[in-house]
Structures are given as C-alpha cells and as structure tokens.
Amino acid sequence: MFWRFTTLFSLFAVATARPTRGLRKRAADPVLNETQILNFALTLEHLENAFYTLGLSEFDQDAFVKAGLPAFTRGRFEQIAEHEATHVQFLTEALGPDATAACNYSFPFTDPNSFVALASILENGGVSAYLGAAQFLSDKAHLTAAGSILTTEARQNAWIHSAVLKLEPWSRAFDTPLTFDQVFTLASGFIVSCPATNPVLPVKAFPSLAVVEAAPAPGSTIHLTFNSTTTAPTFLALFAGLNTTFVPITNATALLPTGLQGTVYGVVTTNGTAVSDDTTIAGVAVFDFAFPSQADN
Incomplete structure (x- = not known):
C-alpha cells in the first residue's frame, strides 16, 4: 500500500x-497575507478534487468490490468528491479574480486499494494544513470557514481509516499542525505543472x-x-x-x-x-x- x-x-x-x-x-513560517493563505488552501483543495475525480473515473463500483472493499465504499467516496468540489467552488468564489487555478497532477495509485490508502494520507494532510494555517487568519469569517472545512476533512479521514482500512480512526488527543512549507512539501510530490498565470505563493518544498x-x-x-x-x-x-x-x-x-x-x-x-x-x-x-x-x- x-x-x-x-x-x-x-x-x-x-x-x-x-x-x-x-x-x-x-x-518559522513564511509570511502569507490573507489572500495568499486562502489561495494556499485552494491549491490543496484543487489537488484533492483532481485526485477524487481521477480515481472515481478509473474505478467503478465493481472494481471496488472486486478489490475486497465494502460495498458502500465507492458511494462514500463519491460524497467526499462532492465535498472537495464544493470546497474548490467556495474558495474560488471567495477569492474572485485572485483565485489560483488547478494544476496538472500525477497520483501513484494503481488500484482501488492504493487509491484508498492515498486518500487517507491526503485527508490527514489537509487536516494538518488547515490546523497549521488557522492562527494566521485574521478575518473571523475566513477562520470559521476554514474550521468548517477542517472538521469535514477530519471526519472523512476518520471514516477512510476506520471503516475502509479497518485501522484506528484517530491518532491521539490532538491533531498535528504543519507549517506552510511542510504542507507544500507533501503536496508538491503530486504536482506536475501549474498555469503560469497562477499567483506565486512564498512557499517552498x-x-x-x-x-x-x-x-x-x-x-x-x-x-x-x-x-x-x-x-x-x-x-x-x-x-x-x-x-x-x-x-x-x-x-x-x-x-x-x-x-x-x-x-x-x-x-x-x-x-x-x-x-x-x-x-x-x-x-x-x-x-x-x-x-x-x-x-x-
């Protein structure tokens, strides 16, 4: 896996x-303003949206069942895919003309089981990303929205880990925050190229x-x-x-x-x-x- x-x-x-x-x-995080933080979040949501779109297009219900996964698995992933698409739409509308566009990606899954394992890693990374960025948001509406997305990502990861992978639904009493550069390091492994018109973010891998x-x-x-x-x-x-x-x-x-x-x-x-x-x-x-x-x- x-x-x-x-x-x-x-x-x-x-x-x-x-x-x-x-x-x-x-x-010591790089200094990001409010718009850059939201675009950083949108960068991650684009990645997750592309991941679920690709995986569900490659593996139908029969493929999930033949892989030994519970019959309900693909349906729940369809719901998660809808969540990620909604997150992309929400952040894109919030940013307006400043919104970053989707990139080209490469995901190393080869079957439904490796797709599920990678989904767990991406969801957990999303939790750590929002948790780490929360302290830098000054707009209370943005902070509430980020918190709402964070809890949804956490629920999704708990379901994947426990109901599908049959492992523990949580790790400990606290989740783990990561810095912008740490999160971008995780994400950059899946990004092949991005539009030249995308805003440049002060982050590194x-x-x-x-x-x-x-x-x-x-x-x-x-x-x-x-x-x-x-x-x-x-x-x-x-x-x-x-x-x-x-x-x-x-x-x-x-x-x-x-x-x-x-x-x-x-x-x-x-x-x-x-x-x-x-x-x-x-x-x-x-x-x-x-x-x-x-x-x-």
Whole structure:
C-alpha cells in the first residue's frame, strides 16, 4: 500500500541519548497575507478534487468490490468528491479574480486499494494544513470557514481509516499542525505543472527524505536517505499532535521511540530542541503506526 508506514520523502538518525519531548514549538513560517493563505488552501483543495475525480473515473463500483472493499465504499467516496468540489467552488468564489487555478497532477495509485490508502494520507494532510494555517487568519469569517472545512476533512479521514482500512480512526488527543512549507512539501510530490498565470505563493518544498524500511515499528532502527552537505549534527524531529520528539541521527540511521502511534510526521533538522523551516534540511516523512482499540490513547 502506498506510503502506508513510510514517508513522502523520509528520515534518519539514531544515537545514544533518549529522545527529548516537548510541546510543539512552531516553525518559522513564511509570511502569507490573507489572500495568499486562502489561495494556499485552494491549491490543496484543487489537488484533492483532481485526485477524487481521477480515481472515481478509473474505478467503478465493481472494481471496488472486486478489490475486497465494502460495498458502500465507492458511494462514500463519491460524497467526499462532492465535498472537495464544493470546497474548490467556495474558495474560488471567495477569492474572485485572485483565485489560483488547478494544476496538472500525477497520483501513484494503481488500484482501488492504493487509491484508498492515498486518500487517507491526503485527508490527514489537509487536516494538518488547515490546523497549521488557522492562527494566521485574521478575518473571523475566513477562520470559521476554514474550521468548517477542517472538521469535514477530519471526519472523512476518520471514516477512510476506520471503516475502509479497518485501522484506528484517530491518532491521539490532538491533531498535528504543519507549517506552510511542510504542507507544500507533501503536496508538491503530486504536482506536475501549474498555469503560469497562477499567483506565486512564498512557499517552498524541502529536499526529499526517504525511509528504507517499508513498515518500521516503534522502537526499531530505521535507515534514511537524504542529501545534505552539513557537518552539523542532525536530528529526526517527529511531530505527533502538539508534541515534537527529537532523535539524533548517526550514520543515516535513527532509533524510533517506543510508544508512537497513528500518523506521525518527520523531518531532518540541524536543531535538536526546536524545528524551524530554516533548520530543516529534508522532509516530510509520513508514518502510520497502527495501534489496537485496547491501547492507552
């Protein structure tokens, strides 16, 4: 299944010391004004809209059933597709002539099962995107609208993860906010090209990060691949809810902490106490650590 347990770009880093934990310190985001933030959201909604449109055009009801998925699956995805199209329409009308247009995309699904797995990653990424951007919205109407979309994305992801993938519907007591650059790094992997007339947003994608192991488990050692010329110590920063755990990297390996569960994001950073976009040298990795219903959540 597509990136179920690994990363979009990947990770690193073991060493000796125990991981340090603390409340998430917000990375230094690029400065976006209100219009740019809404266009950033519209960029993500265009991507999701294109994803569902393409997937449903390729796989009919019979294909979903033959893939072993519940009979209700495709119908619910049709409803989700309608939600995403509505989000695109809403944001486009709110932005008027300033609205960004859809891009050309490439999605690496090959069958209904990989389509479903990727849908879960996109929906969870949408939650982290809206959650991370919310603090920068000053217009209360925009903040309410963003919150309304965020909760819908969260409901969609919980349904995909639990009812279809038969995994946990949530990760922990808090969802995980991501910065604009972290979110754009996740999204840029699917964007092939965009219209030259689209507004330019002050965001960037980090260099790629990959995990060699297909399904790493908490407490295991992982091997990372990423390009870096830094001579400074590097750390794997793991974002889970409002907390960040730092694990030192040695010889491109990292020891994952025990107790990880649900969706966890990771980046390589040169700062072992706080993450900023300026100190991030590779990312973003996406992990999904399954946990049973009996687990202490």
